[in-house]
Amino acid sequence: EDKVVQSPLSLVVHEGDTVTLNCSYEVTNFRSLLWYKQEKKAPTFLFMLTSSGIEKKSGRLSSILDKKELFSILNITATQTGDSAVYLCAVLNDMRFGAGTRLTVKP
């Protein structure tokens, strides 16, 4: 069965810190991996990664995919309290999500 595993499950940092969130997967016929941020309601789209080794960047957030080792990381630099959320990854094939990483950024 396809699997998506995220780590850590929970992370508490202070403003200004840099964090790295991990997502590993085992799926058949991999197409793409997606990252989402979920605050109070539905998830909002962050990145879609299809090719290995190509970093996608949006402001302080960046993400990269390693198709050989079957994982992706999401980096957030200079964290702010507004980054506090659950970060979810999913594989595009069947859109199953990992358990998520709950990030708390303290002032």
Next chain:
Amino acid sequence: GAVVSQHPSRVICKSGTSVKIECRSLDFQATTMFWYRQFPKQSLMLMATSNEGSKATYEQGVEKDKFLINHASLTLSTLTVTSAHPEDSSFYICSARGLAEPQETQYFGPGTRLLVL
């Protein structure tokens, strides 16, 4: 960006009644729609995948006779929770996948919070 709407955003109903939730892709055609359920402090759990014009594929453990999914058009899918019970109270979210070059798009609706009394 692409927009997906859900209606209603919140519903309270009595035990034993049926509730229909609509998911619409507003500015693109959704070839596939996904329905999720999310309990407090838990991740999204995929319930079913539906393709336009065909029967939905349900995840293991999800009762297809209880959670009826209809994907009648490329812009609308509905989830009907039949004979709802308090344990069905949850946050239900749909996601729509369309075709937008150069890659597929996949966006979530805002979710529907269901409370069964």
